[in-house]
Amino acid sequence: MASSMLTKQFLGAPFSSLGSGQQPSKLCSSNLRFPTHRSQPKRLEIQAAGNTFGNYFRVTTFGESHGGGVGCIIDGCPPRLPLSESDMQVELDRRRPGQSRITTPRKETDTCKISSGTADGLTTGSPIKVEIPNTDQRGNDYSEMSLAYRPSHADATYDFKYGVRSVQGGGRSSARETIGRVAAGAVAKKILKLYSGTEILAYVSQVHNVVLPEDLVDNQTVTLEQIESNIVRCPNPEYAEKMIGAIDFVRVRGDSVGGVVTCIVRNVPRGLGTPVFDKLEAELAKACMSLPATKGFEFGSGFAGTYMTGSEHNDEFFMDEHDQIRTKTNRSGGIQGGISNGEIINMRVAFKPTSTIARKQHTVSRDKHETELIARGRHDPCVVPRAVPMVEAMVALVLVDQLMTQYAQCMLFPVNPTLQEPLQPSTTKSA
Template structure:
């Protein structure tokens, strides 16, 4: 790896732009870079909980082809203890075992797999965010997509919403027993027009398979010589469970709360 570019890694593009390669550990492209974000996120979660009662949770909802069925996790009641009850951080015990098995299987083959992290925000104040360029979902997307290995992001119904009609997708309003305006469904994911509406904010982040694997791959050196690369060392077969701790959206929510 000291002379060759790792396929799908930041090695090549960093070198092309800056003329620098961080061979040891990946440099800025390494998940180690997120240590400051993890720390600030932990503080931000406490601030959100203290000042507005807002609770942020994230869990693994997919590892490769093991996908949690819709409705198998209740966003109103799921707890941190349920999420942290296993090493894959999936609150559904049966599917957690399947995810662990999938990761173990690919690890023994020297390969890697990706997956999806679902993040929910309960009791978010109404009115966070602004129209057009400061939409709440746009700013959250930028924050989350700055994390290593992220390749996709969606809110509410996301891409699946394209299969629905307007009458199926629209979240109809009603007044609950406390006189609060609510929506009967939450296809919008708690955000409408870039502004939070008081419902649970839900989003999903796709993480790609880890780029550095132990299988032989074809690549080139800085001198443009084609060679075969066989990476050695400790490399995660799946980074998805780690993504739970990396949510860069917590401090951003705090900033919006301050503006609010």
């Protein structure tokens, strides 16, 4: 190998042209032959990737906001799992547009159809295809935006990267792409519930400057009914009204606000997650941050933990009444060293204000002229109420993939959940 490297030419001058007694210091410029023209750079084909998530439980989403429809293909689902469209429709109805005055007025039923992968109400183990048609497209609403980039939207970066852009609704960058994620998440939730009694719940904990105090929600006992009792999906009625008021304030002014979704996971099997680069919190962060409009992720004590000392932050162990090793507090967020410890996993996901707003903004056209733009179309004044089922879905996809990584050989339904007994709810309130 060494000898072959010595025979290679450098800048067009063969080493063989040097005499045995000639020193490099005596090289004349005439001995070197530089190319007269710079070679043309090779064209690189940029492939549109990133549409598939997961290792054992794999989900590929497809479709655009204003195309014929959207959906997903689920590959790796165990056979003999009871599954029907109604299992997915419950979650899709929580995500769909037109739910209330604080969401986009676009009217879609988001009715799903399972095209393959089931027979007689049971999964077959083959890929499951789920399709949802688009029925209320208004592509003409985006005629002005075909000429100029929307500030803070994916319009510009998609164009920079691919040289094409889906003006109508943003194409694959639209939140409508998340329909496939939510449908697949419903399947993942069902597997987790049957196998380990795992329950995933998310709720809105902040809208703009209205922040729900953590001590007003007990993560051990909060229910789906409490979360779904109001249009903003905040389990505390008083703060729910304040959040709705904050959204209404900007909605009528053609503006938008952001917020935070808190997600908790109860009855989590111990041992999910793999050090060192595939830590559970790292996988959860990637999944949640892949959602549109996300800007931040934290779990457990998060950034607030940086204000504590080690003696204040550490979760001390104890033996509970079921002879299980538990922690008195849960500032670790149910994950230590990248591995689930059986406590409640809790995380928070920050969403930015919706970028498409009905107010005049300065921008640049595709032909590089500065201009002004008033965006049209139908958009959420705040994405977080509808983001709740999206966050739950992504968390479910991570956990079921982790579960199947460890137990893929024995996942057949119907079964008894003998892999590990679910942890009993602790009587000690987590910090």
